[in-house]
Structures are given as C-alpha cells and as structure tokens.
Amino acid sequence: MPARIIDGKAIAAELRAAVAAQVQRLAAQNLVPGLAVVLVGENPASAVYVRNKSKQTVEAGMRSFDHKLPEDAPEREVLALVDKLNADPTVHGILVQLPLPKQIDSQKVLNAIDPAKDVDGFHPVNAGRLSTGLPALTPGTPLGCIHLARSVHPSLEGMEAVVVGRSNIVGKPLLQLLLNENATVTVAHSRTRDLPAVCRRADLLFAAVGRPEMIRGGWIRPGATVIDVGINRVTGADGKNRIVGDVAYAEAAEVAGAITPVPGGVGPMTIACLLVNTVRAACAIHGLPKPAV
Numbered sequence: 001m002p003a004r005i006i007d008g009k010a011i012a013a014e015l016r017a018a019v020a021a022q023v024q025r026l027a028a029q030n031l032v033p034g035l036a037v038v039l040v041g042e043n044p045a046s047a048v049y050v051r052n053k054s055k056q057t058v059e060a061g062m063r064s065f066d067h068k069l070p071e072d073a074p075e076r077e078v079l080a081l082v083d084k085l086n087a088d089p090t091v092h093g094i095l096v097q098l099p100l101p102k103q104i105d106s107q108k109v110l111n112a113i114d115p116a117k118d119v120d121g122f123h124p125v126n127a128g129r130l131s132t133g134l135p136a137l138t139p140g141t142p143l144g145c146i147h148l149a150r151s152v153h154p155s156l157e158g159m160e161a162v163v164v165g166r167s168n169i170v171g172k173p174l175l176q177l178l179l180n181e182n183a184t185v186t187v188a189h190s191r192t193r194d195l196p197a198v199c200r201r202a203d204l205l206f207a208a209v210g211r212p213e214m215i216r217g218g219w220i221r222p223g224a225t226v227i228d229v230g231i232n233r234v235t236g237a238d239g240k241n242r243i244v245g246d247v248a249y250a251e252a253a254e255v256a257g258a259i260t261p262v263p264g265g266v267g268p269m270t271i272a273c274l275l276v277n278t279v280r281a282a283c284a285i286h287g288l289p290k291p292a293v
Contacts (some may be wrong), residue, residue, distance in 0.1 A: 003226075003256040006148050012268035013293065015147065016060055019275045022291040025062040026282065033282035034063035035093040035119065035274075036085045040078060040104065046097045053095070053271055062182035065091060065197050075104045079112050086114040093119035095274065097162035116285055119277040121173065130176045135290075137277050141208075142174035144269025146181065146228050149204055152225050152258045156181040162199055164188045164215065164246070165208035174178055174206060195219075207246035217251025226252055226259040229266050 023033060035057045039050050050066065057064040067081055078096070085094050094117045100106045110118075115125035121139040129136035151157060165171040171187060178185045178223040188198050189209075199205055199219040207215050208229035220226060230246030245262030253259055260266055276293050283291050 003253045004152070005253075006151060006227075006256040006258055006260045006265060008144075008148060008224075008260055008268045010263040011045040011147060011151055012144075012272040015272040016275060018293045019272070019279055020060045022279050022293050026279070026288075026291075027061065027145045029288075031239050031282060031286055031288075032061070032063055032090075033093070033278050034065060035095065035278045036065040036067065036088075036091045038067045038069070038081060038085075038094070038096045040069045040073050040076065040097070041101050043097075043099070046099075048269075052098055055273065056271050056275060057278070062275070062278060063090060065224055068120075071100070071101055072103070075108070078104055078109055082109060082112045086112075086117065091117065091266045092285055093117055093274075093278035095120050095142065115187060117281055119274055119281055121277070122168070127168070127173070130173060133180065135284075137281060138273075139169055140270040140273035140277065141170050141229060141266060141274040142177055143276070144169075144266055145174055145229065147269060147273070148227055148260060148266065149225060153204075156204065159183045159203040160201055161185045161206065162188055162202035163206045163208065163210050164195070164199065165210070165229070167208065170208040174208070178204075209246050211246055213246070213248040215247045215252070217248060217255050220252050220255045222255055222259040224255075226256045227266065228260050228262050229272050231262060231267060263278070 035148055037050050054064045054066055085091050094113050096109055110122045115123045118126050118137050121137045126136040162177045163174050165172050166187050166189045175185050175187050188195055196219040200221050202224055204225050206227045212232040212234050212268040214280050228245035233240055234242050234244055243263055
C-alpha cells in the first residue's frame, strides 16, 4: 500500500491554533509575548521567510517586531541591536535570520542573544542544556520533526531512529530530542559506511543532509516512517525549477508506512514551533508555568 502522507500544513495549523489559545490566556494576565526578527541584507528567500514569520506571529495574537538592516551593516551595529532587544521587556524572543553577510561573524551574533530569548535554540547555553536533559529552547525544525513523528506514533519509546545529517541546526538537536523520547538513535553522515544498510534499520528515518533525492526507496525499511527535512531547488529536463526533498519521494512512498511531502511537510512546522518557543520563553521569563503547547 502507498504510504500515509503526513500533512505538515494541517499539523502546523493545529499547533498555531493551540499557541493562539495560550496567547489569549496570557493576554488576560496582561502578558503579550513578543517576537523580534532581525534581517540583514536583501536575501530573497530570507525576506519571504521573515514575512511569513511576522504574519503568523501577529495571527497568533503576539507582538511582532521586525528590524531590517542594510547588506553592508557593520557587525557592531547588529550586536548593538541585539543588546537593545535583550534589554527590551516587551521582547521575549529574538531571532537573527541566517545567513548573515560575510562581514559579520554569525556565531558572535548568536552568542550575544540572551539565552532566555533565544527562540531559535542556537545559543551554546541552550544547546548544552538540551544535551544534558535540562529544559531548553530547541531549534524549531527538529522540534517540528518530533511533532510529525508523534502524529504517527504517539510514543517513540524503544523505536530505532536514524538521523541522516549532523548539523548543529537539525541533526544534533534532533538526536537529543529523540533520546529524550527514549528512542534508540543512530546519526549517519557522509563518512558512514554502507549508508543504505544503516537507513534500512530505521523504524523512524529523518533525512537532513541537504542533497536532492539522495535517499532512495531501496534504502527504506518497509513500513518505516520517513521525515524529510530537505528543501532543494532542482531544474528538471523541461528547464523548470521544482522543490524536492532529500528523499526520492515517489520511490519512498511505495515502501514507507508514512512519509512527509516536500513541500508541505517539515517546512510549515518550523515557524509553528518558533511560535511555541516564543510563548514558552515569555512564560519562563515571567516565572509562569510552562504553557500547554
């Protein structure tokens, strides 16, 4: 049977609705969560992404603060803006859109964000807390992957999970989140021997390697759940561009038990989970219980 399609758009919409309900509850206590986004330069993809974030932030009932700096902005100006946002009591989440122009040290900027407001989860303090099992703000994409996997399997305990990709943004935090779910996890990468055989062990296969359609249908265990994080633009034989994932979708859908499409799978979850982090950050900063999202 063809795989069940995991509808990331629908799941993200449900999550945003839950966030909006929590925001309404907080607003009744005179607390409106605020998200500040910093965009440096004119990267078209980043600009579209930031617009979507701002739109969904407002739709959830939160405050949205957008800060756009020119492509040639010096590093000190970006750091000064981050310091200002750290000190602003109406801002509970800070996101600096990557990539940054070459004159700016991205890690220095990310390290300057107050860890309590680091809704992207990239600060070393949050990465360290996550790795030691302490409460932490977690990158939105791996958090979204867990939500999608749990839409198929309410419990991930004891499942064999394989993560293909070891980036700080997806692979490594996803490993920690899966361990927190009591899954058994293998992280595979470009140096892994016999990668197809490793993938075939997985009950849960997460593809986050950034190579178009690298993972073939024959690499997938029959009935496995496949979460495709990849977003790759490729040109077809007709000269037209299309978006594909890291998994050869048509092949994989004939083998897997459940699979995320690209687009429409992991992508919508990333912003939804960013909103979740903003509400969680606002509650933590004000000493309130963790919200039910």
